[in-house]
Amino acid sequence: xxxxxxxxxxxxxxxxxxxxxxxxxxxxxxxxxxxxxxxxxxxxxxxxxxxxxxxxxxxxxxxxxxxxxxxxxxxxxxxxxxxxxxxxxxxxxxxxxxxxxxxxxxxxxxxxxxxxxxxxxxxxxxxxxxxxxxxxxxxxxxxxxxxxxxxxxxxxxxxxxxxxxxxxxxxxxxxxxxxxxxxxxxxxxxxxxxxxxxxxxx
Amino acid sequence: xxxxxxxxxxxxxxxxxxxxxxxxxxxxxxxxxxxxxxxxxxxxxxxxxxxxxxxxxxxxxxxxxxxxxxxxxxxxxxxxxxxxxxxxxxxxxxxxxxxxxxxxxxxxxxxxxxxxxxxxxxxxxxxxxxxxxxxxxxxxxxxxxxxxxxxxxxxxxxxxxxxxxxxxxxxxxxxxxxxxxxxxxxxxxxxxxxxxxxxxxxxxxxxxxxxxxxxxxxx
Amino acid sequence: xxxxxxxxxxxxxxxxxxxxxxxxxxxxxxxxxxxxxxxxxxxxxxxxxxxxxxxxxxxxxxxxxxxxxxxxxxxxxxxxxxxxxxxxxxxxxxxxxxxxxxxxxxxxxxxxxxxxxxxxxxxxxxxxxxxxxxxxxxxxxxxxxxxxxxxxxxxxxxxxxxxxxxxxxxxxxxxxxxxxxx
Numbered sequence: 001x002x003x004x005x006x007x008x009x010x011x012x013x014x015x016x017x018x019x020x021x022x023x024x025x026x027x028x029x030x031x032x033x034x035x036x037x038x039x040x041x042x043x044x045x046x047x048x049x050x051x052x053x054x055x056x057x058x059x060x061x062x063x064x065x066x067x068x069x070x071x072x073x074x075x076x077x078x079x080x081x082x083x084x085x086x087x088x089x090x091x092x093x094x095x096x097x098x099x100x101x102x103x104x105x106x107x108x109x110x111x112x113x114x115x116x117x118x119x120x121x122x123x124x125x126x127x128x129x130x131x132x133x134x135x136x137x138x139x140x141x142x143x144x145x146x147x148x149x150x151x152x153x154x155x156x157x158x159x160x161x162x163x164x165x166x167x168x169x170x171x172x173x174x175x176x177x178x179x180x181x182x183x184x185x186x187x188x189x190x191x192x193x194x195x196x197x198x199x200x201x202x
Numbered sequence: 203x204x205x206x207x208x209x210x211x212x213x214x215x216x217x218x219x220x221x222x223x224x225x226x227x228x229x230x231x232x233x234x235x236x237x238x239x240x241x242x243x244x245x246x247x248x249x250x251x252x253x254x255x256x257x258x259x260x261x262x263x264x265x266x267x268x269x270x271x272x273x274x275x276x277x278x279x280x281x282x283x284x285x286x287x288x289x290x291x292x293x294x295x296x297x298x299x300x301x302x303x304x305x306x307x308x309x310x311x312x313x314x315x316x317x318x319x320x321x322x323x324x325x326x327x328x329x330x331x332x333x334x335x336x337x338x339x340x341x342x343x344x345x346x347x348x349x350x351x352x353x354x355x356x357x358x359x360x361x362x363x364x365x366x367x368x369x370x371x372x373x374x375x376x377x378x379x380x381x382x383x384x385x386x387x388x389x390x391x392x393x394x395x396x397x398x399x400x401x402x403x404x405x406x407x408x409x410x411x412x413x414x415x416x417x418x419x420x421x
Numbered sequence: 422x423x424x425x426x427x428x429x430x431x432x433x434x435x436x437x438x439x440x441x442x443x444x445x446x447x448x449x450x451x452x453x454x455x456x457x458x459x460x461x462x463x464x465x466x467x468x469x470x471x472x473x474x475x476x477x478x479x480x481x482x483x484x485x486x487x488x489x490x491x492x493x494x495x496x497x498x499x500x501x502x503x504x505x506x507x508x509x510x511x512x513x514x515x516x517x518x519x520x521x522x523x524x525x526x527x528x529x530x531x532x533x534x535x536x537x538x539x540x541x542x543x544x545x546x547x548x549x550x551x552x553x554x555x556x557x558x559x560x561x562x563x564x565x566x567x568x569x570x571x572x573x574x575x576x577x578x579x580x581x582x583x584x585x586x587x588x589x590x591x592x593x594x595x596x597x598x599x600x601x602x603x
Contacts, residue, residue, distance in 0.1 A: 004593050012564075012592065013585075031599045032592055035545040036564045038538065043458050045467060049449045052478040056445060106415055114405040114413050116439035120486060132256045133416070135224070136263040140417045151486045153439050155412040162308070162336060164260075174264060179435045179491055181376075182336075182343060184311050187257070187274040188266050194312075196336055198366045200405050376429050377451070402428055406441050 004028065106157055113160050113197040117143060117167075118179060122150030124169045131165025131192070133158050138168050160199050164192035221255050229262035229271055236272045240279050249282045250300035253307065281307040288316055292323035305332045312339035318348045325356040333365045337372040344376045346385050354389055361397040374399040434491035437482070445482050452495060453478075455566055456502050462561050463506040465550045473509055477501040499566070499576045503558055510554045548598035552591055559584050560591035 010016035011029050018026055108114070117129045127143040133156075134140045143152035164184065167175045176183060180193035221241040225234055237258050244251045257278045261271035285306035289298045302323075309319045314335070322334050334355055341351030351372075358371045371392060378388035392399060405413075428436070428447065436444040453474065460470035481488075481501055488497050549557055555577075562568045562576060563584075570581045577584065 004596055008596075009589050009592065028596055028600070032564075032596055034541070035548075035595060035599060038542045038545055039462055039549070039561070039565045040458070041542075042454055043461055043467065045457050045461075045471060047450065048453050048457070048471060048475050048478065049446050051475050052449050052482075053443070053446055055475070055479045056442060056482050106413060108410065108413070114409055116409065116435060116441075118435050118438040130263060132260070135228075136256065136259040138263055149486065151438060155409055155414065155439060157413045157415045162332060164256075178489075179431050179438075181429055181431050181492065182312070182340065184308075186260065186264075187277055188261060188264055188270060190264075192260075194336075196333075196369065198369070198402065200410065373429055373432075403444070403447075406443065409436075409439070409441055412440065 008032075108157055108200045110201060111160050111199065112157055113200045115156050115158050115195050115197050117141075117154045117156070117165075117177065117195075119143065119152050119167050119175070119177060120150055121145075121152055121167075121169050121175075124150075124152065126170055127152040128168045128171075129154060129156075129165055130168050131163050131195075133163040133165065133197075138171070143167070157200075158197045160197050162194055162196045164194055166190070166192055221251055224255055225258055225262075229258050230268040233258070233261075233268035233271045236268075237275055240272070240275050244279060244282065247283070247286075248297045248300075249279070249286060250304050252300075253282065253304055254278050278307075281310060284316075285310060288320060289323060292320040293327065294323065299329060302329050302331060305330070305335050308332075309335040309339055312336075312343070314339050314342060315348055318352045321352050322355065325352075325359055330365070333368045334359065337368040340369070340372040341375055344372075344379060346375065346389065350385075350389055354393055357393055358396055358399075363397050363399075367397075367399075367401070370399045370402055371396070373402065429492075430494040431491040434485060434488060434494060437485055445478075445485075448481075448494065448498075449478055452498050455495075456498060459499065459561055459566055460502055460506055462546075462549060462565065463503070463554070463557060464509060465546065469509060473505045474502055477505050480505075493572075493575065496568070496572050496575045499562065499568070499572075500578075503562075503576055507554050507558070544598065545595070548595050551598075552594055556587045556591040556594070559587035560595070563588045 005025055005028075007016060007021055008025055008028050011018050011021060012032065018029060021029065115133075119127060121127050124145075127145075128139055129141045129143060130136055130138050141154055141156055143154040145152045164186070165177070166186075167177060169175055174190065176191050177193040177195075180195065182194035182196075183191045184194055186192045222234065222238050225237055229237065237254075241251050241254055244254055254275050257275050258271055261274055266274075282303055285303045286298055288306055288310075289302055290296055294302065306319055306323065309322075310316065318338065319335070322338055323331060326334055337355050337358075338348065338351045341354065342348045346354075354375065355368055355371060358368055363371060374395070375388045375392045378391050379385065383391065428444075430448075430451075433444050433447050437448075456474045456477070457467075457470055460473045461467050464470050464473065477498065481498055488494060490497075549560070552560065558577065559573065562573045563570070568576065570584055573579075573584050574581050579587075
């Protein structure tokens with residue numbers, strides 16, 4: 001493989017203006033630029049989204065899955081039931097499906113939104129989020145690590161607006177939210193994260 | 203009329219009283235008189251007191267010493283004064299609203315240059331301007347030149363986008379960067395797309411179902 | 422068509438980690454075009470590229486909590502896809518790699534220019550496949566995907582001087598093929 005004139009590399013790396021090259025070297029640069037343009041053209045491929053999302057939604061094979069497969073396998077079963085019991089069963093099913101039992105989640109007002117706080121704190125015993133939305137009162141909003149995987153989460157209803165906050169790990173360690181993109185000096189030598197809560201009803 | 207005047211005169215001292223009550227037990231006792239005096243000054247000057255109280259509570263929660271809490275609150279008061287002056291310079295009629303003073307103070311704390319903030323204030327004569335200010339600051343945080351960032355948000359306002367939709371504009375520009383475009387390309391792409399930038403998705407039903415209200419503070 | 426969504430990468434990552442699984446679709450829509458192109462150029466086959474990228478997305482979803490810098494999600498995804506492509510190539514000798522489906526067939530309505538373009542592309546692809554996977558990877562990341570050397574270092578785990586050297590060698594090899602063909 002022959003080495004090419006280093007000025008070609010300099011132009012392609014943006015270190016030298018193409019005008020500084022001789023006509024022949026400029027042609028070499030143009031050949032490579034044309035090749036790149038051909039390779040960079042988008043490929044007419046169908047979106048992978050349905051395939052990826054189907055794979056993600058599919059649960060990881062487990063004992064439960066084997067049980068499910070067993071349950072899904074067709075088997076012949078004979079029931080001898082009096083019609084009155086069938087009707088009673090149908091009535092119970094209708095009650096359960098048609099009459100709402102409680103409701104999911106809190107009622108969210110017009111000037112309220114939802115903030116999700118997530119942080120990785122492997123080995124932590126407790127994580128709280130403390131900020132101007134709770135008067136910087138430690139302990140009022142706890143994050144949970146339901147899966148015991150070191151990932152702590154909380155989903156909170158807050159009035160719309162912008163707030164500064166930090167995480168408090170194990171009741172004493174103040175840590176900014178690394179997933180937050182907005183940071184501001186707290187004037188005490190650290191940085192607060194900023195969350196903007198937008199109305200949930202839009 | 204007399205009643206309104208009476209209520210207005212009462213509002214200041216009431217705010218100061220409730221501030222003292224909120225700070226007692228939450229900040230070192232030695233800091234309370236100085237903090238109280240700073241809150242009184244804010245009241246006297248028609249400035250918002252909530253940012254000062256929040257800063258003091260934050261210092262108390264972070265177990266910062268009394269002198270540092272007082273210094274930080276003093277700094278906050280200075281920021282509020284600078285914000286009020288900026289609003290008046292940019293064309294707001296005094297007395298300026300406390301909400302706008304808080305918004306501008308925040309924009310300055312997020313390192314937006316004062317002339318840029320003034321331009322955004324002037325472009326949005328009617329408050330609230332919080333989303334516009336955060337959108338410009340978000341862009342600056344992504345290393346967009348603050349002037350060009352303000353240009354984009356002002357252009358978005360010109361195309362009829364308001365309030366939280368302006369945050370979608372800054373998010374769209376940041377996203378173009380993440381897709382590998384340069385800052386100039388990202389700004390041009392989003393400007394071209396205006397006002398049709400993708401809207402931030404609404405919270406999902408599962409998020410709403412999981413959401414909890416913060417526990418009430420102990421009495 | 423909303424292919425991008427207004428949320429930043431960090432916000433989307435936070436939503437997914439917060440339990441909103443469907444938000445990951447936004448990540449797929451956002452980055453699949455570039456990743457598919459990169460994988461197809463790496464592997465020389467669109468089908469193999471689609472498999473590699475789909476598997477990479479699933480892997481990224483399962484390990485999203487380990488993405489320490491969600492603001493650099495794009496770089497992290499390229500790293501996963503690049504690793505997948507290289508392990509694919511390690512299992513299959515380079516000679517086995519098809520040069521992409523059939524050679525480009527010109528549409529009857531194609532002009533002469535388009536035909537020449539298709540031939541050029543076939544030539545460039547052939548030259549690309551002859552490079553070692555490491556050089557091909559460096560060239561594609563730098564010139565086709567437009568990553569900086571710093572981002573390339575994050576994707577490949579290699580030092581910047583090494584990457585620059587690979588890009589230079591790849592340019593030299595490609596240029597030789599292109600000039601020989603003229």
